[in-house]
Amino acid sequence: MSQSRCPDTRWAWVEVDQGALRRNTRAFKDTLEPGVRMMCVVKSDAYGHGAVPCAKIMHAAGADQFAVATVDEGVRLREGGITWPVLLLSEPPVESVQTLIDNDIMPSVYTAEFALAYGECAAASGTVGKYHLAVDTGMTRIGVSPSDVVEFRRSIDFHRGLECAGTFTHFATADVVGDWDWELQFKHFREAVAAMRDAGFDCGIVHCDNTPGTLLHPEAHLDMCREGIGLYGLHPAETTVPRLELEPVMSVRARVTRVVEPPVGTGVGYGLTYRVPKRNIQIATIPVGYSDGLSRTLSGRMDLLVNGTRVRQVGNICMDQCMFAVDVNSVRALNPARPVAYGDVVTVLGRDGDERITAEEMAGLRGTINYEVVCDFGMRLEKIYV
Numbered sequence: 557m558s559q560s561r562c563p564d565t566r567w568a569w570v571e572v573d574q575g576a577l578r579r580n581t582r583a584f585k586d587t588l589e590p591g592v593r594m595m596c597v598v599k600s601d602a603y604g605h606g607a608v609p610c611a612k613i614m615h616a617a618g619a620d621q622f623a624v625a626t627v628d629e630g631v632r633l634r635e636g637g638i639t640w641p642v643l644l645l646s647e648p649p650v651e652s653v654q655t656l657i658d659n660d661i662m663p664s665v666y667t668a669e670f671a672l673a674y675g676e677c678a679a680a681s682g683t684v685g686k687y688h689l690a691v692d693t694g695m696t697r698i699g700v701s702p703s704d705v706v707e708f709r710r711s712i713d714f715h716r717g718l719e720c721a722g723t724f725t726h727f728a729t730a731d732v733v734g735d736w737d738w739e740l741q742f743k744h745f746r747e748a749v750a751a752m753r754d755a756g757f758d759c760g761i762v763h764c765d766n767t768p769g770t771l772l773h774p775e776a777h778l779d780m781c782r783e784g785i786g787l788y789g790l791h792p793a794e795t796t797v798p799r800l801e802l803e804p805v806m807s808v809r810a811r812v813t814r815v816v817e818p819p820v821g822t823g824v825g826y827g828l829t830y831r832v833p834k835r836n837i838q839i840a841t842i843p844v845g846y847s848d849g850l851s852r853t854l855s856g857r858m859d860l861l862v863n864g865t866r867v868r869q870v871g872n873i874c875m876d877q878c879m880f881a882v883d884v885n886s887v888r889a890l891n892p893a894r895p896v897a898y899g900d901v902v903t904v905l906g907r908d909g910d911e912r913i914t915a916e917e918m919a920g921l922r923g924t925i926n927y928e929v930v931c932d933f934g935m936r937l938e939k940i941y942v
């Protein structure tokens with residue numbers, strides 16, 4: 557990595573591959589039958605990739621609607637010029653109803669108190685408040701129980717300020733093939749929708765599949781699928797890997813801000829947990845730390861890529877910086893044969909030459925999932941769209 561655009565103000569950045577995002581989005585759209593809508597999930601700032609720019613690319617590649625986790629995320633989409641339907645994937649505090657109406661953000665609904673306050677607010681503003689009914693079919697997170705949905709609809713649907721624009725549930729085990737719990741959730745969902753329809757209620761757009769569901773359970777595509785992690789080029793589980801080829805969208809890069817070649821025994825970082833073990837070891841610094849999403853739990857256990865070669869991060873990762881070690885003698889034997897220098901581009905996540913650090917590798921070391929790895933890198937690093 558010699559040529560790389562980087563921010564003027566900090567030698568650390570997230571690189572977002574717009575072409576990969578476009579191709580992944582199209583690939584998901586192509587897996588859906590004609591007429592099935594695609595909702596692109598851009599919560600947590602598009603899993604760390606930047607919600608507004610990503611939503612624009614996704615829309616051009618086939619997205620029909622968008623989903624966020626918080627009211628603020630929805631407002632930021634509107635401020636960024638996103639005019640397409642936006643669904644909030646949970647029910648926010650009742651105090652937020654005016655903000656929802658003013659910004660045309662559809663909430664998920666599962667308490668009558670919230671729904672009626674939202675309907676009141678919509679009617680007072682001379683509009684109709686669209687909502688999606690969340691049904692808890694077995695994940696035990698949010699939603700109305702299947703046995704209560706008809707009664708729930710009766711208790712709110714008389715309100716002229718409310719319109720049910722959709723009905724959805726969320727699967728706990730969509731990534732498991734041939735899973736009985738999944739079958740049961742899907743059955744409960746279909747029964748709940750049928751019961752509401754039998755009672756004369758319009759369920760709007762009916763949806764339940766997320767990324768793994770879309771790839772492993774096409775029978776549950778229904779009216780719309782909600783795609784998240786797959787759009788960003790990451791697989792939710794090993795089980796989905798054979799189903800669709802995806803390209804990782806995020807890389808994390810930095811440039812070396814300092815290089816020294818200290819005497820044997822010199823300590824590195826807080827607690828001096830690493831000591832230079834022999835001669836001709838370079839200690840280089842990059843301005844990426846745990847506050848940028850590089851978890852401190854990775855300290856001394858992770859690799860970085862420099863000049864297409866793996867090097868070991870050493871010492872405790874600091875809040876804003878970390879260090880790595882380069883054995884000058886072993887590097888000289890490699891191609892390109894040169895030690896690390898001030899300004900060199902370092903890859904924290906992504907590809908450099910033939911080598912690659914994946915979100916899965918990092919997640920494995922951290923004891924977490926690739927979702928958390930990319931969300932974390934979105935926290936503070938500037939994003940560059942390439």
Ligand SMILES: *Cc1c(COP(=O)(O)O)cnc(C)c1O
Binds near residue numbers: 645766782784
């Ligand atoms: C986050 C989320 C999604 C997207 O999930 P992925 O596994 O990233 O595709 C879909 N639906 C709901 C309700 C969610 O919370």
